[in-house]
Amino acid sequence: MRATHVHALYVHGTGRVRALEAHVKVAAMVAFVLAVVATPREAFWAFGIQAVLLIGAAAAARIPAGFLLRRLVVLIPFVLFALFLPLFGGGPRTQVFGFALSVEGLWGAWTILAKATLGVTASIVMAATTEVPDILLGLDRLRVPRLITAIAGFMIRYLDVTLGEMHRMRIAMMSRGYNPRWIWQNRALANSAGALFIRSYERGERVYQAMAARGYQGQMPVLSRELTRPGSWLQALAFPAFAWMAAVAAIIAT
Amino acid sequence: MHIPDGFINGATSLGAAVVAAGGLGTALRRGNRALKDRQIPLAGLVAAFVFALQMLNFPVAAGTSGHLLGGALAAVLLGPWMGVVVVSVVVIVQALLFADGGVSALGLNITNMGLLTALVGWGAFRLLMTLLPKRTAFVVGASIGAAWLSVVVSSLGFVAAYALGGSGQAPVGTVLGAMTGVHSLIGIGEGLITGAIVAAVLGVRPDLVYGAQKYELAASRRLMPGRMAIGGFVAAGLAVSLALVIFVAPLANSNPDGLERVARDQGFIATAEDSATAESPLADYSVTGVENDRTGTVVAGLIGTILVFLVGAGILMLVGRKRPQPKSEAGP
Numbered sequence: 001m002r003a004t005h006v007h008a009l010y011v012h013g014t015g016r017v018r019a020l021e022a023h024v025k026v027a028a029m030v031a032f033v034l035a036v037v038a039t040p041r042e043a044f045w046a047f048g049i050q051a052v053l054l055i056g057a058a059a060a061a062r063i064p065a066g067f068l069l070r071r072l073v074v075l076i077p078f079v080l081f082a083l084f085l086p087l088f089g090g091g092p093r094t095q096v097f098g099f100a101l102s103v104e105g106l107w108g109a110w111t112i113l114a115k116a117t118l119g120v121t122a123s124i125v126m127a128a129t130t131e132v133p134d135i136l137l138g139l140d141r142l143r144v145p146r147l148i149t150a151i152a153g154f155m156i157r158y159l160d161v162t163l164g165e166m167h168r169m170r171i172a173m174m175s176r177g178y179n180p181r182w183i184w185q186n187r188a189l190a191n192s193a194g195a196l197f198i199r200s201y202e203r204g205e206r207v208y209q210a211m212a213a214r215g216y217q218g219q220m221p222v223l224s225r226e227l228t229r230p231g232s233w234l235q236a237l238a239f240p241a242f243a244w245m246a247a248v249a250a251i252i253a254t
Numbered sequence: 255m256h257i258p259d260g261f262i263n264g265a266t267s268l269g270a271a272v273v274a275a276g277g278l279g280t281a282l283r284r285g286n287r288a289l290k291d292r293q294i295p296l297a298g299l300v301a302a303f304v305f306a307l308q309m310l311n312f313p314v315a316a317g318t319s320g321h322l323l324g325g326a327l328a329a330v331l332l333g334p335w336m337g338v339v340v341v342s343v344v345v346i347v348q349a350l351l352f353a354d355g356g357v358s359a360l361g362l363n364i365t366n367m368g369l370l371t372a373l374v375g376w377g378a379f380r381l382l383m384t385l386l387p388k389r390t391a392f393v394v395g396a397s398i399g400a401a402w403l404s405v406v407v408s409s410l411g412f413v414a415a416y417a418l419g420g421s422g423q424a425p426v427g428t429v430l431g432a433m434t435g436v437h438s439l440i441g442i443g444e445g446l447i448t449g450a451i452v453a454a455v456l457g458v459r460p461d462l463v464y465g466a467q468k469y470e471l472a473a474s475r476r477l478m479p480g481r482m483a484i485g486g487f488v489a490a491g492l493a494v495s496l497a498l499v500i501f502v503a504p505l506a507n508s509n510p511d512g513l514e515r516v517a518r519d520q521g522f523i524a525t526a527e528d529s530a531t532a533e534s535p536l537a538d539y540s541v542t543g544v545e546n547d548r549t550g551t552v553v554a555g556l557i558g559t560i561l562v563f564l565v566g567a568g569i570l571m572l573v574g575r576k577r578p579q580p581k582s583e584a585g586p
Contacts, residue, residue, distance in 0.1 A: 126350070127352070
C-alpha cells in the first residue's frame with residue numbers, strides 16, 4: 001500500500017531533463033507517444049530508433065534501470081494478453097518451433113508489446129523527472145480545464161491522507177481485539193469504509209475552510225511563474241521530432 | 255481494463271478521443287454550473303477513493319485484468335456530470351503519472367471508465383429510485399445495483415473497442431465471455447463497496463449524497479444489510495455471472511461480427527485494410543465453426559468465472575486472516 005506513495009514516482013537528481021519546464025515536457029511526451037502509435041508495425045528499425053531516443057533521455061536524466069523496470073510492471077496484464085494472441089488469434093497460421101501460431105496474432109502481440117512498452121516508458125521518464133505539483137501546473141499552462149487540475153491536485157493530496165487514516169483505523173480496530181475476516185462480518189468492514197470516507201471528508205471540509213480563510217478562490221497561487229526559456233521548447237521537442245521523423249520515414253517506406 | 259498504447263488501432267482511438275472530449279467537455283460545463291466552490295475538495299476526495307478502489311486488480315481468464323471502477327459511486331455522491339469528471343481525472347492522472355493506460359488510448363479509457371460507468375451508473379440509479387420507495391435502505395440498494403451494472407457495461411465497452419480495432423484478432427466471443435463473466439463478479443465487489451460507503455454517508459451526512467438530496471432523508475444508523483442479505487447478493491451475482499456466460503457468450507459470436515460488418519459497410523473501420531486477413535473473421539465465425547466455438551466459449555467462460563470467484567474468495571480469506579483491512583470486503 002505504501003509502495004504507491006505518489007512521491008515514489010519522482011527520482012531526485014539534477015540535470016538538463018529535470019531543468020526543463022513541466023508543460024514543455026508533458027507536450028514532448030505526448031508528441032512522442034503519438035509518433036510511436038503512428039509508426040507502422042512492420043517498421044522494426046523505427047521502433048528501434050524510438051527506443052534508443054527513450055533510453056538516451058532516461059540515461060541523461062540518470063533514472064536507474066531497476067526503477068524503470070519496476071514501474072513497467074503495470075504492463076503485465078497486457079503482456080499476458082499479448083502472449084495469448086498468437087495461440088488463439090484467427091487467420092492463417094505459421095509454424096514456430098513446432099507450434100501453429102496465428103500470423104495475425106503474432107503481429108498483434110508484437111504491436112502491443114512494442115507500442116505499449118515505448119508509451120509506458122515515455123510517461124515513466126516524464127513522471128520520474130517532474131515533481132507532481134509541477135506536472136499539475138504544467139497541465140494548467142497547457143490550458144487543461146482548471147476544474148480538472150484542481151480536482152487532480154486535491155486527489156493526490158488526499159490519497160496519502162486517506163491511506164494513513166485507513167492504517168490508523170485498522171490498528172485501532174485490532175487493538176480492541178476485533179479482527180473481521182469473513183464476509184458476514186461485513187458490517188464492521190463496511191462501517192470502517194464509510195467512517196473512513198466521512199472522516200476524510202470532514203477533514204477535507206476543515207482544510208477547505210482553512211484555505212478559504214487564507215484567500216483561496218478555486219486556484220492555487222503560483223509563487224514563481226518563470227517564463228519559458230526560449231531554448232526549452234527547442235530542446236524538448238527535438239526528442240519527439242526525431243521519433244516523428246522515424247515514424248514518417250517508416251510510413252513512406254511501407 | 256486500462257488500455258495501453260498500440261492495443262487498439264489509431265482510428266478507433268481517435269474516434270474514442272472525440273467521444274471522450276465531447277463527453278468530458280459537456281460534463282465540465284454542466285458540472286461546473288452545479289458545483290459550489292467547496293465541493294471541489296469533495297470531488298478530490300471521491301477521486302482519491304476511486305483511485306484506491308482501482309488499485310485492487312483481478313485477473314481475467316483471457317489474460318487481461320479487471321478492477322473496481324468507482325464510477326457509480328462517484329455519480330451517486332456527486333451527480334452524473336461531476337462523476338464523469340472525477341473518474342476521468344483519475345484516468346488522466348493514472349496515464350500521466352502512473353503510466354497506467356496509454357496516453358494515446360486516453361480517449362478510450364475515459365470513454366470506457368469515465369463516461370460509461372458514471373452515466374450508466376447514474377441512469378440505473380435514477381431508474382431504480384423512480385421504481386423503489388424513497389427510503390434510505392432503497393437508496394443503498396439502488397446504488398448497489400447501479401454499481402454492478404456500470405461495471406458490466408464498461409466491460410462491454412472494452413469488448414466493443416476491441417471488436418472495432420483490436421490488435422491480433424483474438425476471437426471476440428472469447429474476449430466477450432471472459433470480460434463480462436469476470437466483470438459481473440467484480441461488479442459484486444463494486445456493489446458491496448459502493449453500498450457500504452453510500453450507507454455510511456447516508457447514516458451520518460445524508461446531505462452529502464447528491465443522488466438522495468431531493469428525498470430529504472433523515473440521518474439514521476443501522477443501515478447495513480445483514481448476513482443473509484449479503485449472502486443473497488453474492489449468490490445472486492454469481493448466478494447472474496454464470497447465466498451471462500452460458501446464455502450471452504454464445505450469441506457473442508454473431509454480435510461483434512455484425513458490428514464489424516456494419517463498420518465495414520459504413521467504411522469507418524480502418525482495420526479492414528490494416529489487417530491482412532479482412533475476410534477471415536467472417537470465415538472464422540461461419541456456420542461450420544459455430545458449434546465448436548460456442549461450446550468452447552461457454553466452457554472457457556464458465557471455468558474462468560468459477561476460477562475467478564474461487565480465487566477472489568481465497569484472496570479475501572487470506573487477506574482477511576493476515577491483515578484485516580477496512581477495505582478487504584473488496585475480495586469477491
